[in-house]
Amino acid sequence: MINPAKNPATIIARAALFAGSLVAATSLGTVAHAQLKEIRMMEAGGASGESIEEGYLKPFTEKTGIKVVRESPWSLGKLRGMVETGVITNAIVELDSLAVEQAKALDLLEPLDWQAIDPMPIFDEARQEKAIGYQYYSTLMAWRADAKPVSSWAEFWDVENFPGKRALPNYPTYTLPIALLADGVKPEDLYPLDLDRAFESLEKIKGHVSVWWDAGAQPPQLLKDNEVQYAVAWSGRVAGQEGIGYTFKNALLDLAFFTVPRGASAEQKAAAFKIMHEMTVPQNQAAAAKVISYTGNSPDLEPLLPQDRLNEFPTTQANKEVQILPEPKWWFENADLVEERWQEFKLGL
């Protein structure tokens, strides 16, 4: 067996990594000590980022005097780059449920100190060893107000009775479960996903899909521009928008998380935990929900929300009941396979 340490490629890679971190360390080392006045957060951006600012960062900065600079969007690649070079520029990083599993497997995360976070009551699935779920969002069906409303994924797939162009996410994590539901699979039987059946179901509708979208801002825009008549969209982007109908029925409910990168300094961790505490306060969550109609992790949030707009929020009791939670573990275990088949499918479009 070749000794990995003597292998030229490994040596080059290690030397380069070493030199790289040396450069980074000398240039950023000074920042690390002065950071108590300011930390950086990596988040999804857009209205969601503004809701974080309004709901959680304002009270945090008021209490601690620490300024938080937001950076977006988050990506697993950026997190991995930070941890592997050992230069933790962002004390707190947003991840979706699948990325949390991937990051745990790559050992990119610090365990959370729940005592330091000292949370108010939150939903069980929001409390993990290395991540705190902070925001529920739904992937749901939406349509132009002048199109015939749909009430199930089977109807969304039914282009004869519900004519019009469709927009679907360019993300298999949403599109494949939806394709199975449309094909008649019961929500409780979704996992493990039957990939063959899901792709067969997609074949049936692909001719009517104008756009496979990447950014959450696209579906409402496509609907307004009359580019498509039906779209799968993220709830916060369409709920309450004029001219767009939507339903939470059989929508995919998901939870976005915040994490702390492995190697963060004690000061960075302390600050991150304090921000996480603010994310469990129902009043803060209500303030965040005013900016975008996603909801926080508190079971006590509902009475604080604007009661005339309750139907816009993914975690009100009436809405949470009719939705489906994902199984990030399954996605993590099958990520490679799914991604390759997804690319293959798109080449056939």
Added chain:
Amino acid sequence: MSTARWRPPPGAAYVMPLFLAMLLAFNLPILLMLGRSVSGLEFSLEHYQRLVEAPVYLRVLANTFKIAVISTLACMVLGYPLAYWMRGLRPGWQLVAVSLVVLPFWVSILVRTYAWIVVLGNDGVVNRTLMGLGLIIDPLPFLYAELGVVIGTANILLPFLVLPLFAAMLKIDDRLLDAAASLGAPPRTIFRRVFFPLTIPSFGAGAVLVFILTLGFFVTPAILGGGRVPMIANMLETLINRMPRWELAAAISTVLLVVTLLFFALYRRLSEASEGTLR
């Protein structure tokens, strides 16, 4: 044979810091990437093997080349007549024409890409006009497929072809054309046998430049492709940011780098040739 020892060019010491910075900031990461594409516990080509075995990656690469070829052809078809027309303008108007070609450079690619949605979308200016005139009943699907990507890409990259080509055309001595005319050649023959051959090297160089730039295009295919035009840059983004498959991404990037370098070598030869013909 000269026996003089090699000496650094004068002033090299001043350039050294910048040179080192470039080496560290640009070349080191590339080395790192090459290292990663063959790393693991021991030296291995497994990621390259994976690349060949799972045909989807090579097909995306092929698709990227296809789009690049089509976009390059579109730029060539549009760019040559444009440059030729500009050469015939009076100097004042030439300046105006050049600034019109350069102007879009100062507008962000993102903005220009979205502008195409306003112009060519189902509810866009063109479709509404055509429908208003009664020429079509249903809007034409310009966007969200390969056509949309080619339109957006060609629009953004056209100046890269037109500007050098125009400069080369300006340098062509009018007396050559006059000489051909005085020998009785009709305009078409002058163009075909004198003018066009003189522009071939810079035309080719511009085309290769556009081709190389299209290979790495990201924003335009992501927005105007409607998610159905897989290109390599977008796939790399997925492999790096959504999937933790950096080794495979490094292998694909290495293939792309090698191909691009080959084309760059071609570009250099063509532009050297073009210098030669014009001197």
